[in-house]
Amino acid sequence: MSDLVILFSGRKSATEQEIIEILTSYGANYISDKAVISKGDKFTVISEYKKSDVKIKNGVALFIDDTNRFDAQTFGSGITGICEDINTKALNIFEKSGIPVISCGMNGKNTVTLSSLNNSCVLVTLQRNIKDCFGKIVYSGEFIIKLTKKYSPFSVMASTAVLLIQGIIPKEY
DSSP: OOOEEEEEOOTTOHHHHHHHHHHHHTTEEEEOSSOEEOSOSSEEEEEESSOOOOOOSSEEEEEOSOOGGGTTOOOOTTEEEEEETTOHHHHHHHHHHTOOEEEESSSTTSSEEEEEEOSSEEEEEEOSOEEOTTSOEEOOEEEEEEOSSOOOHHHHHHHHHHHHHTTOOOOBO
8 A cells, every 4th residue: 555645835846846756756656737647656646736625544745835825724644744844834734633744854853854965965864763654664764865966955855754654765866
């Protein structure tokens, strides 16, 4: 069983495009209102650009933007939220829904951080254990990821969190 990954974003977001590129390179299918891409059926990523009625048992909600457009968004108990640590609107939405959150940022309070970054690789740290979509524990630790192109720090951290939840250990972006 794999999860559905929902990207909540503004249209034409460079960060959204980076995350889609990374996740589809790891076998994710992608669906939006303008595109359907089949890459390997490991999991499915969809983009939402406004509040949506989300009624799924398991999945990941990844907020890319800090925007009022999603204020009334709610989620069921089987969702795991992912957002940047400074995205107070997303954190508030996740808290109201009572779902676990994986925060991404540059301090020790976040679940996923970057320890080191250069042009050829990045060291991503998982600060706390999380469960993947198969119920297995992903233990805290550091993941060395080779970079084939330049990505934003948030794209790297959020993509790593999604892949770890999907049971995939990332090696290269």
